Amino acid sequence: MIRPSVFLRRALLADAVFSGAGALAMAPAAAPLAALLDLPETLLRETGLFLIAYTVLVGWLGTRASTPKLLVAVVIAGNAAWTVISIVLLLSGAVSPNLVGETFVVAQAIATGVLGELQYIGLRRSSSALAA
Numbered sequence: 001m002i003r004p005s006v007f008l009r010r011a012l013l014a015d016a017v018f019s020g021a022g023a024l025a026m027a028p029a030a031a032p033l034a035a036l037l038d039l040p041e042t043l044l045r046e047t048g049l050f051l052i053a054y055t056v057l058v059g060w061l062g063t064r065a066s067t068p069k070l071l072v073a074v075v076i077a078g079n080a081a082w083t084v085i086s087i088v089l090l091l092s093g094a095v096s097p098n099l100v101g102e103t104f105v106v107a108q109a110i111a112t113g114v115l116g117e118l119q120y121i122g123l124r125r126s127s128s129a130l131a132a
Contacts, residue, residue, distance in 0.1 A: 001128070002069045004061075008122025012062030012075070015115045016055050022108065023051035037101030054078075072123055079116030083109045 026048025034041035058075060061067050086109035089095060090102060
């Protein structure tokens with residue numbers, strides 16, 4: 001267990017806000033977003049549904065006085081993987097978004113990568129929790 005630094009808590013809560021906004025946009029409005037971005041509706045809807053659970057997790061982590069270090073590390077690794085997979089998705093040709101869609105995917109990949117980096121910095125600033 002670690003005692004998360006204020007920096008880590010804020011980075012986790014920022015991730016929860018960002019992810020929650022994405023969930024609110026993608027899960028219920030996948031069809032209009034798919035038309036706007038020229039991305040698959042199923043991809044947007046399932047991503048939005050995943051983000052609901054993820055938002056709850058990172059929001060919970062961001063409010064704890066102590067938290068499992070491994071769980072924070074999984075969130076950071078997940079953000080790094082999300083960033084890479086988003087770019088690989090565009091480069092793979094598996095989807096063919098329009099310019100707005102490409103911008104959307106790249107922007108969220110960058111934001112996710114930045115949040116992961118901020119969480120890593122915050123984790124390094126955190127201290128070990130005392131044994132109870």
